[in-house]
Amino acid sequence: MAELLQTTALSKTFGGLAAVSGVDLSVTEGEIHCLIGPNGAGKSTLFKLIIGTYPPTAGHIKFRGENVTEERPYQRVKRGMSIKMQTPSVFKELPVRQNLHIALQHHVTKAELAREEERLLTLLDLAADAAKPAGVLSHGQQQWLEIGMALALKPKLMLMDEPTAGMSPEETFRTGELIQQLNGLGMTILVVEHDMAFVRQIAQRVTVLHFGKVFARGSIKEILADERVAEIYLGKTHEHL
Amino acid sequence: MLRLVNGAQTVGNGWPFWMSFLAVLAGALVYPMFADSYDVGNFAYFLIWVFMAMGLCLMWGYCGMLSFGQTFFFGIAGYSYGVLAIVLGGGTMTVLALVLAVVLAGLSALVLGYFMIWGRVGGVFFGIVTLSATLVLAFFLGQTAGPEWAIGEARLNGFNGMKGMDPLNIPWFDDETLYFEGASLYYLAIALIVVVYLGLRILLNSRFGNVIVAIREDPQRAELLGYDVRKYQLITFIVGSSLAGLSGVLYTSWGQFITPGSIGLPAAAMPIVWVAFSGRGDITATLVGSFLILYAFQTITVYSQQAALVLMGGMLLATVMIAPQGFVIGIARTIGRLFRGRGAGNATSSNTGS
Ligand SMILES: Nc1ncnc2c1ncn2[C@@H]1O[C@H](COP(=O)(O)OP(=O)(O)OP(=O)(O)O)[C@@H](O)[C@H]1O
Ligand SMILES: [Mg+2]
Numbered sequence: 001m002a003e004l005l006q007t008t009a010l011s012k013t014f015g016g017l018a019a020v021s022g023v024d025l026s027v028t029e030g031e032i033h034c035l036i037g038p039n040g041a042g043k044s045t046l047f048k049l050i051i052g053t054y055p056p057t058a059g060h061i062k063f064r065g066e067n068v069t070e071e072r073p074y075q076r077v078k079r080g081m082s083i084k085m086q087t088p089s090v091f092k093e094l095p096v097r098q099n100l101h102i103a104l105q106h107h108v109t110k111a112e113l114a115r116e117e118e119r120l121l122t123l124l125d126l127a128a129d130a131a132k133p134a135g136v137l138s139h140g141q142q143q144w145l146e147i148g149m150a151l152a153l154k155p156k157l158m159l160m161d162e163p164t165a166g167m168s169p170e171e172t173f174r175t176g177e178l179i180q181q182l183n184g185l186g187m188t189i190l191v192v193e194h195d196m197a198f199v200r201q202i203a204q205r206v207t208v209l210h211f212g213k214v215f216a217r218g219s220i221k222e223i224l225a226d227e228r229v230a231e232i233y234l235g236k237t238h239e240h241l
Numbered sequence: 242m243l244r245l246v247n248g249a250q251t252v253g254n255g256w257p258f259w260m261s262f263l264a265v266l267a268g269a270l271v272y273p274m275f276a277d278s279y280d281v282g283n284f285a286y287f288l289i290w291v292f293m294a295m296g297l298c299l300m301w302g303y304c305g306m307l308s309f310g311q312t313f314f315f316g317i318a319g320y321s322y323g324v325l326a327i328v329l330g331g332g333t334m335t336v337l338a339l340v341l342a343v344v345l346a347g348l349s350a351l352v353l354g355y356f357m358i359w360g361r362v363g364g365v366f367f368g369i370v371t372l373s374a375t376l377v378l379a380f381f382l383g384q385t386a387g388p389e390w391a392i393g394e395a396r397l398n399g400f401n402g403m404k405g406m407d408p409l410n411i412p413w414f415d416d417e418t419l420y421f422e423g424a425s426l427y428y429l430a431i432a433l434i435v436v437v438y439l440g441l442r443i444l445l446n447s448r449f450g451n452v453i454v455a456i457r458e459d460p461q462r463a464e465l466l467g468y469d470v471r472k473y474q475l476i477t478f479i480v481g482s483s484l485a486g487l488s489g490v491l492y493t494s495w496g497q498f499i500t501p502g503s504i505g506l507p508a509a510a511m512p513i514v515w516v517a518f519s520g521r522g523d524i525t526a527t528l529v530g531s532f533l534i535l536y537a538f539q540t541i542t543v544y545s546q547q548a549a550l551v552l553m554g555g556m557l558l559a560t561v562m563i564a565p566q567g568f569v570i571g572i573a574r575t576i577g578r579l580f581r582g583r584g585a586g587n588a589t590s591s592n593t594g595s
Contacts, residue, residue, distance in 0.1 A: 053461065077467040085465075091458035098249055102455045103466050105448050153467060 003062075004029040004157055004188050005050065010059035011212075012045055019045040021212040022059070027157065027190050032183050034199045034220075035192045037209035038232055043192045044086050046209065047161050050190075051083045052076050064156070080156035084163055086192070088142040090149065092135030096126055099134050099145060103152035116152070123178075124148045139166040147175075151182070158182070161192045176201040200224075208232075246439055248446025250303065250454060252523045252573055257580055269431055273424045282423045287535040288430035289491040290515075294531035295441060295524060296484030297512045302521030303445060304477045305457035310353070310371030311485040311512040313378050316504035318346040318486030319493040320382070320397070323406040326494075327395040331407035333418070339409060339490050346486025347479050354478035358471045372509065379505030402500030409494045426495060433491075434528070437484065441524050444480075453477055485512075507550060514557045520570025530569035 005027040012020040020042040027033050035043050048054045050061060052073040061069045068076050091099050100117050108116050121127040124144045129137060134145055147163060160179075164172040172195065179202050183189055193199050199206065199220065206223040208216040210232050216223060223229055247254040253262075273281045293311050300306045325338035353374060356362075362370050386399025397403055409429070413419035421429050444450055452473050455463040464470045493499045502508065519530020534556075542549040564571050 051465065053465075072464070072469075074464045074467050074469050077465060083465055089459050089462040089465075091455050091462065093458055094454060095249070098451070102451045102463075105451060106467060149462075149466065 002029045003027070004064060005190070006062040007046075007050065008060045008062070010046070010049055010061065011057045012042075012049055012054055013057045018212050020049060020056075023209070023212070023214055025207060025214070027188060028205075029156075029188055030183070030186065032179065032189045032191065032202050032204045034203040034206045035190060035209060036194070036196075036199060036206060036223075037215065041209040042212040043209055044161055045212075047083065047085075047159050047190075047192065051081055051159060077153065077155075081159065082150040082153045082155035082157070083159040084143070084146050084150045084161060086161040086165070088139065088146050090134040090137075090142050090145050093133055095131050096134050096137070096145060097121065097130040099149055100152055103149040107153070120148045120152060140168065140171050143167065144171075144175075147178075156188060158187055158189045160189065162194065163191065164193065164195055164198055172198055173201070243443070245443045245446040248442075248450070250445040250450045251442050251525065252570065252577065253525050255580070266431075266435065270428075273427060278423050281427050283539065285423070285427035285430050286495060287532055287539065288427070288434060289495060290488055290512075290535055291430075291434060291528060291531050292437060292491075293485040293488040293512050294515045294519070294527050295437060296481035297516045298519075298521055298524055298527035299441060299445075299484075300477055300481035301516060302523070302527070303450070303457060304453040304474060305460075306474060306478060306481075307368045307513075308371045308478070308481065309368050309509055309513070310375050310482065312504045312509040313353075313371065313375040314346040314350060314482040314485040315489035315492070316375075316378055316382070316499070316501070317349050317489070318342040319489030319499040319503065320403065321345045322490040322493045323403045323499055324392050324395040326406035328393040333410060333412055335407050335409045335494070336411060338406075339494075342490045343483055343486045346489065347483040350479045350482035351475070354475045354482075358474050358478070375509045376505055379501045379509075382501040382504065400501060402498050402502075404498035406493065406497055408497055409491075421494060426491075430491065433487070437487075438524065438528055445524060449473070449476075507553075511553070514553050514560075516567075517560045518556050518568055520567025520573070522566060523570050523573070526567060526570035526573055530567065533569070 003026050005025070007023055007025045010020060010023045010025070011018065023042075023046060025035075025046070035046070037043055045054065049056050052068070052071060052075075056069065059069075060067060063076065063079055063081065066079070068079065071079075091102065094102075097117055100120050101113065104113055104116050104120075118127075121130055124147070126137075126141065126145060126148070129141070134142060137145060143163060143166060147160070150158060150160075163179075164175050167175065176198055179189055179191065191199075191202065203220045206218060206220050207214060208223060208229050215232065216226055216229050218226070253259075272284070276284075293315055297308060297311050300308050319342075321342035322335075322338050325341055326335045329335075329338055353371075357367060357370055382397060383400050385397035386401070388396070390397040390399070395403065395406075409421040409426075410418050419425060445453075452463060452468050455466070455468070456470055456473060460470050489499070492503065515531040515534050516527050518534060520526035538549050538553070541552060560567060
């Protein structure tokens with residue numbers, strides 16, 4: 001199995017704080033990989049290093065066999081990465097449909113554009129709101145829209161930072177189904193999630209981050225059975241896992 | 242491509258809008274036949290400034306870059322036109338001078354824009370840097386009174402400004418020369434406005450336009466969709482600034498003089514007032530609004546220049562406090578709603594071009 005993404009000794013410090021330190025992470029083509037860890041563990045920072053919004057303090061990032069450490073985010077996106085950030089970032093004053101249009105326009109032919117827009121709107125259950133400015137959608141819907149925009153790029157590797165935050169249990173479950181469906185179509189997915197039920201629903205492999213370092217890795221079963229992992233989630237221990 | 246004159250980024254897409262557009266255009270074309278030549282010349286003068294306003298609307302309203310540098314590029318091109326028209330020997334070389342002057346403004350925008358955008362100068366600092374550049378240029382030109390400040394025959398003349406360049410002219414029938422003054426300048430300005438206005442509408446409703454409004458809304462998200470944001474910002478800055486350059490050339494040609502006063506403050510603040518008051522979010526609002534404001538101010542300035550400036554400040558204040566999106570656009574939207582209410586307009590906003 002080929003490695004799609006590989007980080008080597010990846011580190012990021014903010015002032016004196018090592019938000020990410022010496023992380024070796026590899027994501028295999030075709031898997032759903034979950035990244036978990038307590039608040040402040042460095043998960044979002046790691047994502048930003050992978051997509052390129054932050055330059056790393058040290059280390060390398062390889063994507064599809066190429067060293068992309070020095071590349072700008074748009075270049076990595078063109079290589080096949082796509083991200084849904086932790087805080088929803090959609091074009092708030094633009095209509096929902098135009099949000100999708102902007103995501104689609106550079107790689108979909110004119111003839112297919114309208115069809116793709118419709119397909120995504122239906123998939124995201126936003127067809128009724130297509131003409132509304134994205135800013136008036138509920139938090140959960142904005143998350144969906146952003147996921148839709150990220151998907152519109154037809155990425156090889158999809159990064160999702162807490163895709164279910166602010167969603168109802170029902171929406172969360174549907175998101176899980178969507179992720180599995182996309183994975184079935186061959187998309188590799190790396191997900192940050194707090195909701196362990198959700199992680200159980202989708203994960204194939206799990207990496208646990210703690211204080212910026214890789215704390216444990218393994219299958220979802222192994223991670224759930226790991227006492228140490230339960231401990232670092234102290235306060236929301238066993239009943240949560 | 243022509244279909245893109247209508248789309249998501251422009252207000253006024255249905256037939257009522259285009260009928261009104263044609264009516265106004267027809268009115269503008271026959272106007273000189275009924276008005277006296279003094280008024281026609283005055284109108285030409287107002288029209289000259291509209292390019293600068295449309296350029297700012299593109300950069301600020303559509304791409305989120307508030308440039309205080311419109312008069313900088315106005316000055317670069319205006320002075321360049323003056324120097325080139327003199328150095329190249331005037332006559333029909335003035336057309337070449339026009340082209341080169343606008344190109345020079347565009348190149349200056351390329352250089353200044355490159356350093357700002359690649360240097361991550363954003364938000365308020367974008368305004369501060371462009372304003373600084375403008376003030377520096379005005380100050381520099383102000384101290385060029387001495388005879389050493391000359392390029393060939395062309396004296397810069399400090400605060401008194403440069404003069405003596407030929408107005409724009411082209412060879413005409415029967416070995417005559419057509420000087421763009423009065424009515425002919427008026428028609429030239431109208432023609433250029435139609436071309437620039439329609440061109441900008443097409444640009445704005447194209448893929449390019451979709452990307453720049455995305456950048457205005459959220460530059461990071463735009464980049465994460467695979468767009469090289471800095472490149473789009475730079476191109477927008479060059480186009481918007483070059484339009485200010487076009488205004489500068491026409492201005493110099495119109496009066497056959499230009500002074501540093503048309504670059505520094507308060508001149509530099511004027512385009513911001515026009516565009517803010519008109520509605521920076523829409524190119525049509527900016528076109529119509531800027532013209533109306535210029536017209537109103539000319540009328541008031543005749544009585545008192547101070548009153549005009551105070552009023553200008555008051556208008557900016559009123560815009561910020563009462564109608565942050567602009568007054569003309571507010572009125573246009575209301576009219577649009579009335580039309581749609583009667584089912585006459587084009588009610589869908591789903592036409593996003595491509
Ligand atoms: N831009 C920044 N400047 C300074 N410190 C930062 C910055 N971004 C993150 N940090 C710090 O780095 C650490 C890791 O933050 P990060 O957002 O990556 O955590 P996380 O695992 O995503 O947490 P959460 O589960 O709360 O989203 C935190 O201590 C945070 O305060
Ligand atoms: Mg996070």
